[in-house]
Structure formats: C-alpha cells, structure tokens
Amino acid sequence: xxxxxxxxxxxxxxxxxxxxxxxxxxxxxxxxxxxxxxxxxxxxxxxxxxxxxxxxxxxxxxxxxxxxxxxxxxxxxxxxxxxxxxxxxxxxxxxxxxxxxxxxxxxxxxxxxxxxxxxxxxxxxxxxxxxxxxxxx
Amino acid sequence: xxxxxxxxxxxxxxxxxxxxxxxxxxxxxxxxxxxxxxxxxxxxxxxxxxxxxxxxxxxxxxxxxxxxxxxxxxxxxxxxxxxxxxxxxxxxxxxxxxxxxxxxxxxxxxxxxxxxxxxxxxxxxxxxxxxxxxxxx
DNA sequence: ATATTAATGCAACTTGTTTGCATTATATAA
DNA sequence: TTATATAATGCAAACAAGTTGCATTAATAT
Numbered sequence: 001x002x003x004x005x006x007x008x009x010x011x012x013x014x015x016x017x018x019x020x021x022x023x024x025x026x027x028x029x030x031x032x033x034x035x036x037x038x039x040x041x042x043x044x045x046x047x048x049x050x051x052x053x054x055x056x057x058x059x060x061x062x063x064x065x066x067x068x069x070x071x072x073x074x075x076x077x078x079x080x081x082x083x084x085x086x087x088x089x090x091x092x093x094x095x096x097x098x099x100x101x102x103x104x105x106x107x108x109x110x111x112x113x114x115x116x117x118x119x120x121x122x123x124x125x126x127x128x129x130x131x132x133x134x135x136x137x
Numbered sequence: 138x139x140x141x142x143x144x145x146x147x148x149x150x151x152x153x154x155x156x157x158x159x160x161x162x163x164x165x166x167x168x169x170x171x172x173x174x175x176x177x178x179x180x181x182x183x184x185x186x187x188x189x190x191x192x193x194x195x196x197x198x199x200x201x202x203x204x205x206x207x208x209x210x211x212x213x214x215x216x217x218x219x220x221x222x223x224x225x226x227x228x229x230x231x232x233x234x235x236x237x238x239x240x241x242x243x244x245x246x247x248x249x250x251x252x253x254x255x256x257x258x259x260x261x262x263x264x265x266x267x268x269x270x271x272x273x274x
Numbered sequence: 275a276t277a278t279t280a281a282t283g284c285a286a287c288t289t290g291t292t293t294g295c296a297t298t299a300t301a302t303a304a
Numbered sequence: 305t306t307a308t309a310t311a312a313t314g315c316a317a318a319c320a321a322g323t324t325g326c327a328t329t330a331a332t333a334t
Contacts, residue, residue, distance in 0.1 A: 015299085016300080035290095036290080093257070132258045137258065
C-alpha cells in the first residue's frame with residue numbers, strides 16, 4: 001500500500017507526526033469502518049500510545065483534509081474509513097457484528113432514479129445492508 | 138391517521154399513558170426520522186412535559202414492540218421513525234439539514250445483487266442520499 | 275374504592291466527544 | 305548544527321447523549 005495520503009499532506013505543509021502517520025496507516029490497512037476508540041485501542045496494542053484527545057483531533061483533521069470520511073451505522077458511534085478506495089458499500093452481520101465491504105454494479109440506475117424523482121443535487125450516498133453472514137448461518 | 142399502534146399495545150395489555158400516546162402520536166405525524174431530544178423538545182413546546190429519561194425508556198420500549206425503528210445517519214445521534222409506513226429511504230440536504238422521505242422503484246435489483254454477491258441473508262437495508270435540496274439550490 | 279405493578283421522575287453515573295491551556299516536538303531558517 | 309515559530313500533543317475539566325437505581329406515582333383489574 002502506497003502512502004499517498006501521507007505525501008499529499010506533507011506537500012501541503014502539514015507536519016508528519018507519529019500519531020498522524022500511524023492513524024493514517026492503520027486506516028489504510030483496515031478494510032472496514034472503525035471508531036475513534038478502536039483506533040486508540042489498536043494503536044496502543046501495537047505499542048503506539050497516543051492520547052484519545054489526539055485521536056479525536058486527528059480524525060477531525062483528516063476529515064477536513066478529505067483523507068477519511070464518516071460512515072453511518074445503526075449504533076451511536078461514528079465510524080471512519082479512508083477515502084479513495086474503490087467505491088463500495090457495507091454489509092453488517094447482525095449476529096457477529098462484523099462489517100464487510102461490498103461493491104455493487106446496480107446502483108447506477110438507483111442514483112438516476114433518486115436524481116430524477118427528487119430534484120436534489122446528490123453528492124454522496126450510503127447504502128447499508130443488514131443480515132446474517134455465511135459464517136453465522 | 139388511525140392510531141393502530143396504540144390499540145395494538147392496549148390489546149397486548151400495556152398501559153396507555155400520556156407519555157406513551159403522545160410520543161406515538163408525534164412519531165406517527167412526523168414524516169422523517171427524529172431524535173430523542175427532538176421528541177422531548179417538541180412535546181414540551183406543545184405542553185407535554187415528560188422527563189428525558191422517560192423519552193429514552195419509551196423509545197426502548199417502542200423499539201422492542203417494533204412500533205418504531207432506528208435510522209442510521211451521518212451524525213452521532215440516533216433517529217427514529219414509526220414502522221409500517223410504506224417502504225422508503227431518506228434524502229438529506231447538507232445545506233439546510235432537512236430530511237425527506239423518498240420511495241424508490243429500482244432497489245429490487247440492488248437487493249438481488251447484494252444477496253447473490255454476498256451469500257448473506259439480508260433482513261434490512263438502509264439507503265441514504267446526501268445533497269442539496271431544490272430550495273437550497 | 276383498593277390493590278397491583280407498570281410507568282415515571284430525579285439524581286447520579288457512564289461513555290463519547292470537545293475545549294482551554296501549558297508543554298512538546300516538527301519543520302524551516304539562521 | 306542550533307535557534308525559532310508554531311503545529312501538534314497531553315492533561316484535566318467540561319459537555320452531551322444515553323443509562324441505571326430507587327423511591328414515588330398512576331393506569332388498569334378486581
């Protein structure tokens with residue numbers, strides 16, 4: 001995985017600290033959305049102890065820089081994932097709480113319908129599917 | 138609007154208190170998902186002062202009874218809406234923060250694709266679209 | 275009317291997130 | 305290489321959403 005986000009930030013003149021680079025690297029290597037406290041715990045487990053406040057501030061920063069984005073879930077915690085990976089949506093297993101990415105072909109027609117029916121200028125969308133994964137069946 | 142939810146609860150032997158009936162009536166007459174604190178504030182404004190704790194407990198109760206359901210949004214607050222209304226999804230205006238219902242025809246093919254591609258048993262789904270509404274353009 | 279117990283209100287608590295401020299450390303210039 | 309400016313950080317306190325324990329109130333059945 002090429003750290004394109006890191007070089008992009010450095011070019012813009014932002015400092016590359018251990019907290020920043022380890023949060024970006026973690027998110028780049030995670031294939032599903034995670035929460036602030038997950039980021040904090042995972043980094044601590046691998047020996048990168050950064051303050052939870054810093055995690056929140058870094059998330060805010062990365063959101064502003066469009067390096068990560070929010071993913072809406074059913075619970076009341078905010079989850080995040082890096083932008084720029086192939087467009088996809090999420091599958092939630094209501095049994096084991098796992099989250100899986102899914103790429104869909106048939107969303108194009110859906111978006112056209114939304115645009116035509118609503119007269120909104122749609123800039124983003126989020127599709128989430130809930131059910132039981134093969135392992136839990 | 139026929140208070141079918143209320144009679145259903147009474148048949149099941151639950152008590153019909155002012156808090157319960159006014160929360161149900163409010164949700165039945167709201168065409169978009171709202172939060173616990175919205176419920177609390179709106180009811181207070183119309184002269185129904187119920188404790189915020191009661192609002193949360195009532196929401197839990199109504200979720201259990203499948204009279205309302207959670208709607209996942211981008212913020213970190215939980216929104217709720219009554220079940221049983223025609224199947225629909227949500228449009229969010231990122232300019233004025235309004236939420237609007239939308240009924241979609243083309244989601245059937247989407248669900249088939251999800252099922253075929255994932256081997257999950259899908260029980261629910263949630264589609265959300267973000268953009269600028271006609272009024273804000 | 276009375277009894278049963280579901281529903282409620284209050285206060286305290288937990289958890290997630292934000293803010294103020296003093297300190298640390300990265301990147302740049304001398 | 306050292307000094308400088310200030311971005312980034314940590315800590316503590318504050319804040320907000322949601323939860324819990326417990327004593328009180330009130331809706332329904334008798």
